[in-house]
Amino acid sequence: MLTTEINIVEGIKDKYAAKFGPETLDTARIFRSPGRINLIGEHTDYNNGFVLPASVDKAVYFIVSPREDNQVILYAADLDETYSFTLDDLSKPAQSWAHYQIGIVDQLHKNGYKIGGFQTTFGGNVPVGAGLSSSAALECCLLFALNEIFELGLDRFSIVKMSQKAENEYVGVQCGIMDQFASAFGKEESVIRLDCRSLEYQYFPFPMQDYLLVLCDTSVKHSLASSEYNTRRLECEKGTAILKKYNPAIESLRDASPELVEAHKDELGEVVYRRCKFMTEEIERVQVACDLLVDGNLADFGKKMYETHDGLQHEYEVSCPELDFLVDQTRGNGSVLGARMMGGGFGGCTINLVENSAVDDFEESMKKAYLDQYHIDLPCYRVKITDGTGEIK
Ligand code: GLA
Numbered sequence: 439m440l441t442t443e444i445n446i447v448e449g450i451k452d453k454y455a456a457k458f459g460p461e462t463l464d465t466a467r468i469f470r471s472p473g474r475i476n477l478i479g480e481h482t483d484y485n486n487g488f489v490l491p492a493s494v495d496k497a498v499y500f501i502v503s504p505r506e507d508n509q510v511i512l513y514a515a516d517l518d519e520t521y522s523f524t525l526d527d528l529s530k531p532a533q534s535w536a537h538y539q540i541g542i543v544d545q546l547h548k549n550g551y552k553i554g555g556f557q558t559t560f561g562g563n564v565p566v567g568a569g570l571s572s573s574a575a576l577e578c579c580l581l582f583a584l585n586e587i588f589e590l591g592l593d594r595f596s597i598v599k600m601s602q603k604a605e606n607e608y609v610g611v612q613c614g615i616m617d618q619f620a621s622a623f624g625k626e627e628s629v630i631r632l633d634c635r636s637l638e639y640q641y642f643p644f645p646m647q648d649y650l651l652v653l654c655d656t657s658v659k660h661s662l663a664s665s666e667y668n669t670r671r672l673e674c675e676k677g678t679a680i681l682k683k684y685n686p687a688i689e690s691l692r693d694a695s696p697e698l699v700e701a702h703k704d705e706l707g708e709v710v711y712r713r714c715k716f717m718t719e720e721i722e723r724v725q726v727a728c729d730l731l732v733d734g735n736l737a738d739f740g741k742k743m744y745e746t747h748d749g750l751q752h753e754y755e756v757s758c759p760e761l762d763f764l765v766d767q768t769r770g771n772g773s774v775l776g777a778r779m780m781g782g783g784f785g786g787c788t789i790n791l792v793e794n795s796a797v798d799d800f801e802e803s804m805k806k807a808y809l810d811q812y813h814i815d816l817p818c819y820r821v822k823i824t825d826g827t828g829e830i831k
Contacts, residue, residue, distance in 0.1 A: 439830070440495065443470075446563060447499055447830065453515040454501045454559035462557070466503040467587065471579030471827040473497065473570035474620035475651065475789055476780055477629055477644075478739075478746055479724035481754060483614025485674050486635035486692035487721035490728065491616055492644065493624025494821040498562035498575045499830070502583045505555035512539050515561035525555060530608075538576040541608030545600040546584065553588045565817070567659040569786025573609070574617035577601035582622070582827045595637065597827075598622045612668050613782075624826030631728050635692055642731055644823060649736060649775065650797050652790045654804055655817040656760040659785035666756060667782050670713065677714035680706055691717045716753035720746060740776025740791050744769075747778030756783030760812060764788045767807050773800060787819075 439447070447468060455463055472493035479489035505511075508525040514535055521536040523529075528544050530537065539558075546553055560579070564572040578601045585592045592600070601618040605611050619632055619639075628641040674691055681698055682688045691714060699706065699714045706714060723742050730739040747765050751757040761779040765788055768777040773796030780789040792800050801818045808816040 442563070443495075443497070446561070450499050450501055450515050450559055450561045453513070453561070457513050457520075457559055458503075458511075458557055462503055463501075466501050467583065468830040469500045469502065469579050469583040469586075469828070470497050470830050471575040471582065471621050472624055472824055473564035473572055473575050474617055474624070475570065475653065475821055475823075476616065476620070477651075477789070478727045478742055478778075479616075479720065480746060480750055480778075480780070481614075481670060481756065481782075482692075482717065482721050482724065483616040483632075483634045484612070484671055485717050485721065486690040487717070488724040488728075489616045489620075489632050489634060490629050490724055491620035491624075491632070492629045492823045493620050493826045494570070495824045496562070496564045496570060496819070496821070497824075498560060498564055498572065498579050500558050500560040500579050500583050502556055502558040502580075502587060504587055505557055507555045509555040509557075510539075510543065511557040512536055513557075513559040515559050525553070537609045538573055538604065539580050541604030542577055542581045542584070542601065544608050545581075545604045546590075549600065551588075551590050551592075553584055553590070556584070556587065558583075565655060565819075567786065568653075568655050568657075569781030569783075570653075571617035571621065571781070573605060573611075574601060574613075574621045577604050578618055578621045578827045582829075586829060594622050594827075611664055612671055620826070622827045624824065626825050627823050629731070629823070631724070635690070642728065644731070645734070645736070646823070648794055649791050650794050651821050652792050652797060652800065653780070653787040653819040653821060654764050654790060654808075655787045655819065656758075656764065656785055657814050657817065658758070658760050660758055663782055663784040666784060670754065670756065673710050673713045674717060677706055677710045677717075680710070681714070692721055694718050696722070712753040712755075716749040720749060736775055736791065740774070743776030743778045743789070743791065750779055750783060758784050760785065761788055763811060764804065764808065764816075767804060768800075771800070 476491040632639045696718045727742040768774040773793040775791040777790040
C-alpha cells in the first residue's frame with residue numbers, strides 16, 4: 439500500500455472504532471474501490487461502442503462488519519454524517535450520498551439475494567463531482583464487500599452490472615457501464631479496452647516512464663450535467679431509429695458508420711446529425727487509438743485525444759468554457775501530447791498526457807492561467823494506474 443493509502447485507511451479505522459466501538463473492529467473487513475480515468479472513448483459506452491478506461495490511485499474504502507439484527511448503519515467519515523435504515527425499508531432519504539449504498543441493497547433484494555444487517559464507515563480521496571466516478575466506486579465497493587461478507591457468490595461481471603443498475607434505477611442516472619467496469623476490473627499500469635456491446639475486454643500496458651497522466655480539475659460542475667446526459671442518450675436513440683430504417687441490423691450507433699450518418703444528414707436533422715457524426719467517429723477513433731498505443735505511438739495517440747475533445751465540444755456539446763479553456767492552454771505546448779475533457783462533461787477534469795520532465799512547469803502554468811481567468815485554484819492530480827476493487831488484508 440502507498441503511504442497516502444495507509445493514512446487514509448488508518449483514519450477511517452479510527453473513525454470506525456470511535457463510532458461502533460473498538461471491539462467491533464475484530465469482525466470488520468476493509469475494502470477498496472478506485473475512481474477511474476478514461477483515455478479515449480467518451481459517451482460511447484451507452485452506444486455499445488468501445489472505451490479505454492483505467493482505475494487510479496484515488497479510491498473509496500469501506501470498513502464493514504455484519505450485525506445480528508436487520509439494521510444498516512452507514513457512517514460517511516468525510517462528512518461526519520450517519521444514515522440508518524432497516525432492510526425492509528429502502529425508501530429514499532434526503533441525504534443523497536446514501537442513495538448509492540441503498541441502491542446496492544435494493545439491487546440485492548430485486549435479484550433475490552439475502553443479506554443481514556451491517557454497519558460501515560466509509561471515506562476516501564476520490565474527488566466528488568470531478569468526473570472520476572466516485573459514485574461507481576461507492577457502489578462497487580459496497581457490493582463487493584457484501585458479496586464477500588454474506589458469501590453471495592457473485593462474480594465481478596455481476597457486481598459491475600448490478601452496480602450500474604443501482605445507479606440507473608435507484609439513483610436515477612442513466613449511465614453506461616464504463617465506470618463500474620473500470621472500478622471493478624482495473625489492473626495496475628494497464629488500460630482496459632472494453633467492448634461495451636459484448637463486454638469483451640483486453641488489458642494494454644500503459645507506459646508511464648516518459649509520460650504522465652495529469653488531471654486538471656475545473657472545480658466546477660454545471661447543473662446541466664445529468665439532464666443533458668439523459669438527453670444525449672435520447673438523441674442517440676433517435677438517430678439509431680432513423681438509421682435502422684435503412685439497415686435493420688442497426689441496434690445502436692455502434693452498428694452505424696460515419697458514411698451512413700452523412701448519407702442521411704437531412705433526415706437526421708441538424709442536432710441529431712451532429713450527435714451521430716461525433717459518436718460514429720469516436721467509436722472508430724478508439725479502435726485506431728488502441729492500435730497506436732500498442733505500437734507505442736503516443737504522439738499520434740495524443741492527437742486523437744484532441745480530436746475527441748473537439749468533437750465533444752462542437753458536435754456532442756457536452757463540454758463547458760472552463761474545460762475548453764484548459765484544453766486550449768495546452769495547444770501548441772510541445773510537452774503535452776494530448777488533452778481533452780474526461781467523463782460525462784459540463785465540468786470535472788481534463789486529462790493530459792504530459793512529458794514527465796515537464797510536469798512541474800505544466801502544472802504551474804496551468805494553475806496560473808486558470809487563476810487569472812477564473813480566480814480558482816486549479817487542483818492537478820498526477821494519477822497512477824492501480825488495481826481495481828478488492829479487499830485490503
Ligand atoms: C459518465 C457515465 C459513463 C459514461 C461517461 C461518458 O461517467 O457514468 O457511463 O457514459 O459519463 O463517457
